[in-house]
Every structure is written in C-alpha cells, then in structure tokens.
Amino acid sequence: MMQQTIPVVDLQLFLHGDQSQQQTFITTLGQALETLGFFAVVNHGVDRDLIQQAYQQAEAFFQRSDDVKLRYEDAALNGQRGFTRFGKEHAKDHPAPDLKEFWHVGREHHLANLDPIEIPEFCPVMNQLYQQLDQCAVTLLEACALYLGEPRSFLSNMTIAADSILRIIHYPPIPEDADPASLRAAPHEDINLITLLCEATDSGLELLQRDGTWLAIPNIPGQIIVDSGDMLQQLTNGLLKSTTHRVVNHGDRDRRFSMPFFVHPVAQTDLTPLPSCITKTGNEVKFPKITAGEYLQQRLAEIGLK
Numbered sequence: 001m002m003q004q005t006i007p008v009v010d011l012q013l014f015l016h017g018d019q020s021q022q023q024t025f026i027t028t029l030g031q032a033l034e035t036l037g038f039f040a041v042v043n044h045g046v047d048r049d050l051i052q053q054a055y056q057q058a059e060a061f062f063q064r065s066d067d068v069k070l071r072y073e074d075a076a077l078n079g080q081r082g083f084t085r086f087g088k089e090h091a092k093d094h095p096a097p098d099l100k101e102f103w104h105v106g107r108e109h110h111l112a113n114l115d116p117i118e119i120p121e122f123c124p125v126m127n128q129l130y131q132q133l134d135q136c137a138v139t140l141l142e143a144c145a146l147y148l149g150e151p152r153s154f155l156s157n158m159t160i161a162a163d164s165i166l167r168i169i170h171y172p173p174i175p176e177d178a179d180p181a182s183l184r185a186a187p188h189e190d191i192n193l194i195t196l197l198c199e200a201t202d203s204g205l206e207l208l209q210r211d212g213t214w215l216a217i218p219n220i221p222g223q224i225i226v227d228s229g230d231m232l233q234q235l236t237n238g239l240l241k242s243t244t245h246r247v248v249n250h251g252d253r254d255r256r257f258s259m260p261f262f263v264h265p266v267a268q269t270d271l272t273p274l275p276s277c278i279t280k281t282g283n284e285v286k287f288p289k290i291t292a293g294e295y296l297q298q299r300l301a302e303i304g305l306k
C-alpha cells in the first residue's frame with residue numbers, strides 16, 4: 001500500500017486510548033499543524049460507505065446537462081449554497097479559473113440548502129455526511145485546543161451552529177481548450193479554521209513545502225486529510241500554519257471528485273491572536289484584530305464568490 005507523506009493520527013486513540021496515547025495524538029496533531037499545516041486521520045468515525053454513496057450522488061448530479069445544473073446556481077446566494085459552474089472560482093491573485101464545478105451544502109438553519117429534485121437521494125446523503133464530518137471536526141478541534149493549552153471546547157464551541165460548508169467538487173476530464181494557466185485547483189490557502197478532506201477519488205493534491213517544492217499527498221482509502229486554514233493561523237498568530245496547496249491536472253483524462261468540509265467559526269468569533277500564541281511566536285503581533293465574519297467577507301470577494 002502507498003505510504004502517506006504527512007503525519008497520520010488515529011482518532012480512536014484520542015477518544016478511547018490511555019492518557020499517554022491521547023497525549024501522543026494531541027502532540028502529533030499540533031506539531032503537524034505547526035510545521036506542515038496538514039495531517040491525515042484514520043478511524044475518523046465518518047462512515048466510509050456513506051462517503052462512497054456521496055460520490056455516487058455527486059456523479060449522478062454532475063453528469064446532468066448544464067441546463068439542469070444551472071437551475072441550482074442562484075446569484076443571490078453568492079455561491080454559498082447549491083451549484084457553482086465550471087470556471088467561476090479562481091484562487092486569490094490567480095486570474096485563470098480553476099478547472100472544477102462544485103456544489104455547496106451548509107447548515108440548514110443559516111440558509112436553506114438547495115435540493116436537486118432530479119437526484120432524490122442527494123440531499124439526505126449529503127446532510128448525513130455533513131453531520132458526521134461536523135462531529136469529527138469537533139473532536140479534532142478539541143485536540144487542537146488542548147495542544148494550544150486552552151480549554152478543551154475553546155475552538156469547537158466557535159463552530160457550533162456556524163455555517164461550515166461541505167463542498168462537493170467535480171473536476172471533469174481536462175478540456176482540450178483549457179487555459180494552459182489553469183489547474184484543477186490553483187495554489188491557495190483555505191480561509192476557514194480547519195478543513196477535512198474526505199478521501200478523494202483520485203490523487204492530485206499537493207502541498208507547498210517551506211523549501212519551495214511541492215509534496216504530493218497520496219490518496220489512501222480510509223484516511224481523511226486535514227489542513228489548517230487562515231483563520232486558525234490568524235488566531236494562533238501564525239503558530240499553526242495555513243499551508244498553500246493545489247490540485248494538479250495529472251495529465252490524464254479521468255474525472256476526479258473530492259469533498260472538502262470547511263469548518264467555520266460563527267461570524268462574531270473574535271479572531272484576534274491569542275496572547276499565549278503571541279508569546280510562543282516571538283512576542284510580535286502578526287495579525288490584526290478582526291472577527292470571523294469580517295474576515296470571511298474580505299476573502300470571498302478575493303476569490304470571485306461574492
């Protein structure tokens with residue numbers, strides 16, 4: 001079996017291991033986010049059959065005609081729910097659009113989700129996956145808070161009832177006439193606290209190392225890939241890194257599906273760098289005072305989703 005290139009942690013050891021196994025989990029996770037901004041998690045508690053069912057639903061939807069798909073693209077929703085067409089989103093400071101189309105599922109009580117009536121099982125499957133990923137994220141954020149020396153629920157509490165987003169992405173076979181500057185996903189950092197990437201249907205994900213070279217993250221069944229985003233970097237004064245990553249075209253003609261779950265804090269969350277993290281990062285405040293809501297609005301405008 002292919003070897004993972006980033007640290008791997010076992011969530012069951014955090015939940016049910018002895019004290020030293022729990023501590024090892026916390027330290028491995030924290031150090032991975034400090035150095036790489038990425039780790040992989042096994043025994044994550046998200047039903048693997050459900051992940052596969054979600055990919056089947058995704059395939060059923062994305063193979064419909066543009067005519068059908070565009071019924072679920074509502075400009076008034078700013079891309080926060082439903083469909084976003086191929087070639088709309090581009091990475092910050094990268095003018096060529098990404099070679100992908102996607103669908104967003106959010107928390108229902110914030111803003112109603114769209115329901116593609118042509119695919120009756122789509123919503124029930126995606127809603128169930130959303131809940132399981134949300135639960136997994138709570139546990140990972142608990143470990144992260146303990147690593148930072150904060151109360152266990154310090155970070156996870158920020159995400160309760162927040163509008164975390166499940167993004168179901170379809171990267172079609174690379175079109176012959178694609179802009180040569182376009183990648184499946186151009187180099188970018190995630191905006192939110194952490195992202196959970198369900199095992200994708202193909203490889204292609206890479207992270208940018210500090211020496212300027214790209215590290216491929218293999219796609220290994222049973223693993224969820226987790227990365228820290230800009231909001232966690234801002235809150236920890238840069239202690240935990242938001243690492244640049246991309247999805248390369250691979251030169252093949254295959255389609256690829258992936259499902260990142262972007263974990264967000266509620267809008268009023270204060271993301272001013274934590275004093276304990278300022279101390280650990282050389283006593284210099286590197287990020288401004290800002291709330292999560294203000295931060296998100298600035299960033300969505302930069303990637304063409306607002």
Ligand SMILES: O=C(O)CCC(=O)C(=O)O
Nearest residue numbers: 185190200205247258260
């Ligand atoms: O498709 C992937 O594996 C990663 C996608 C990603 O990084 C993103 O949508 O932010």
Ligand SMILES: [Fe+2]
Nearest residue numbers: 188189190245
């Ligand atoms: Fe990303």
